Amino acid sequence: MQAQVHNSTIELVQGDITKEEVDAVVNAANSRLAGGGGVDGAIHRAAGPSIMEETRREFPDGCPTGSAVPTSGGNLPAKYIFHAVGPVWRGGMKGEPDQLASAYRTCLQLATERNCASIAFPAISTGVYGYPMDLAAAHSLAAVRDYLLDHDGTLRVRFVLFDAGAYGAYSRVLEEMIG
Ligand code: ADP
Numbered sequence: 001m002q003a004q005v006h007n008s009t010i011e012l013v014q015g016d017i018t019k020e021e022v023d024a025v026v027n028a029a030n031s032r033l034a035g036g037g038g039v040d041g042a043i044h045r046a047a048g049p050s051i052m053e054e055t056r057r058e059f060p061d062g063c064p065t066g067s068a069v070p071t072s073g074g075n076l077p078a079k080y081i082f083h084a085v086g087p088v089w090r091g092g093m094k095g096e097p098d099q100l101a102s103a104y105r106t107c108l109q110l111a112t113e114r115n116c117a118s119i120a121f122p123a124i125s126t127g128v129y130g131y132p133m134d135l136a137a138a139h140s141l142a143a144v145r146d147y148l149l150d151h152d153g154t155l156r157v158r159f160v161l162f163d164a165g166a167y168g169a170y171s172r173v174l175e176e177m178i179g
Contacts, residue, residue: 001171003178005148008155010141012174014167017160018046021077023116024070026107028124029083032062033069038127039162047074047081055083066102070110080114082107086125089132100125100136101143108147111155118156123166133166137173145177 002011017025017039027043030036033055035044044051051074063069068084084107087099103124111119124140125131144157161167 001174003174005145007152008148008157010144010148010174011156011158012161012167012170013158014161014164016042016162017120017122018042018076020120020158020160022118022120022156022158023078024080024082024107024111024114024119025073025076025078026068026119026121026124027081027083028122028127028129029063029085031065031085033059033083034062036128039122043076043081047076050074051081059083066099066106068103068106068110070114078120080110080116082110082119084124086129086131089125089130092135096125096131097135097139100131100139104140104143105147108144108151108155108157112151112153116155118158120158120160123159123161123170126166133169134173137166137169141170141173141177 028039054071059069063085065085068082071081084103086103087096126136
């Protein structure tokens with residue numbers, strides 16, 4: 001499903017983000033940028049070892065929670081990978097919603113600075129970081145909508161949801177948002 005926001009679009013699809021033909025693919029990284037399982041492992045496997053070398057060289061101190069850093073796309077069909085660090089869910093009262101929104105916003109800023117026409121996000125923090133899927137959907141879609149309302153550019157923002165549960169949660173929130 002998709003929704004128009006200002007001059008931009010938000011699209012929801014179910015699938016594997018490593019296959020996305022977009023200018024920028026967002027990775028759900030950890031703050032040491034050390035790689036791991038889940039979408040992080042899948043992106044590094046598909047992009048190739050040069051991406052880990054690049055992150056080590058360019059960002060030896062890692063990346064703070066709520067932010068993101070850019071590398072090239074390696075073997076992915078994307079120009080860039082933005083390695084975003086979402087919060088670990090600790091019950092919701094430890095700043096998690098702000099940190100999640102900030103991670104999405106930083107990626108959108110990186111995309112704007114690089115004149116990207118399209119960007120693909122996974123559901124950051126909803127795997128091992130434990131962010132409840134329905135809340136992640138609400139908080140991340142609101143962050144993206146607010147950014148797009150504040151910026152004039154034209155951007156295609158794709159949420160690539162790995163399974164039907166994630167797709168369902170995001171589509172319920174987006175429907176409510178546009179309805
Ligand atoms: P985090 O540590 O931020 O929770 P995870 O990688 O554990 O990151 O999970 C984030 C989300 O990414 C989960 O919803 C998971 O199902 C999803 N995911 C895992 N592999 C892929 C993939 N190849 N494409 C898109 N999403 C994926």
